[in-house]
Amino acid sequence: SALSFQVLLKSDAPTGDVLLDETLRHMKATESAETVQTWIELLTGETWNPFKLQYQLRNVRERIAKALVEKGILTTEKQNFLLFDMTTHPISNATEKQRLVKKLQESVLERWVNDPHRMDRRILALLVLAHSSDVLDNVFASLADDKYDVAMNRTKDLLDMDPEVEAAKARGTEMIWAVLAAFNK
Numbered sequence: 001s002a003l004s005f006q007v008l009l010k011s012d013a014p015t016g017d018v019l020l021d022e023t024l025r026h027m028k029a030t031e032s033a034e035t036v037q038t039w040i041e042l043l044t045g046e047t048w049n050p051f052k053l054q055y056q057l058r059n060v061r062e063r064i065a066k067a068l069v070e071k072g073i074l075t076t077e078k079q080n081f082l083l084f085d086m087t088t089h090p091i092s093n094a095t096e097k098q099r100l101v102k103k104l105q106e107s108v109l110e111r112w113v114n115d116p117h118r119m120d121r122r123i124l125a126l127l128v129l130a131h132s133s134d135v136l137d138n139v140f141a142s143l144a145d146d147k148y149d150v151a152m153n154r155t156k157d158l159l160d161m162d163p164e165v166e167a168a169k170a171r172g173t174e175m176i177w178a179v180l181a182a183f184n185k
Contacts, residue, residue, distance in 0.1 A: 005167070005178040006033035019063055026055045036178040037185065065089040073097075104130065104139050108151045116158055116166060117173070125176050131159050132183040 009027045023043060027034075034042070034055075042056050057063075068074040068089070075092035078085045091097055107123045116124055130136045140151045163181035167174045 005036050005174065007036060007039055007175075008033055017067075019057065019060070019067070022057060026057070030055060036175065037182045040179070040182050100126070101139050101142070105143060105151060108154045109143075109147060112154060114154075116161065117169060117171060121173055121176065124173060125179075127155060127158065128176055128180045128183070131155070132180070 007027060009024065012024050012028045014021050015024070026042075027039070038052075042052060043060065045056060045058075045060050065074060065076075069076055073091065073093045073096055074089040077088050077090060079088050080086075104123070104126060107120070107127070113119055127136070130139055136152075136155060140148050140155075143151060159180065163177040163184065167177035167181070170177055
């Protein structure tokens with residue numbers, strides 16, 4: 001099943017991204033191949049496994065936010081919540097956000113291919129991640145009502161597909177379907 005797909009490292013060549021390179025080192029160091037589900041839990045810090053502490057990434061959210069601040073996508077602010085101050089990271093580059101939103105909107109409207117195996121892999125991955133992060137509604141919110149309905153229905157049909165079946169048919173998108181299966185679990 002897609003949930004039990006084991007992640008096998010094809011290349012440990014550095015990517016230039018600190019978190020990705022650290023992830024590759026962890027994957028290379030594992031004694032036995034781990035499943036997609038296990039890696040998601042370890043790399044997001046959503047689980048605590050004393051036997052696999054060496055493979056967990058530390059402060060993932062903070063490090064991702066810091067990298068996006070360094071790239072000029074986010075900024076850092078302190079917000080006061082009555083009893084305590086909290087660091088937040090609002091978007092500072094609305095243009096980049098709009099570019100991504102427009103790309104996703106077009107992919108399910110003007111450029112809809114009605115076949116996930118003919119879709120651009122990055123678009124498919126973005127739709128899966130947007131769905132898993134509960135932000136798809138925001139992505140389509142600026143559309144007119146009729147287009148919003150079309151976009152949501154097409155996306156729902158896509159994301160309701162059986163990841164097991166689609167992963168078996170996949171040509172290079174098995175990992176995306178395995179991630180969807182893990183988030184749908």
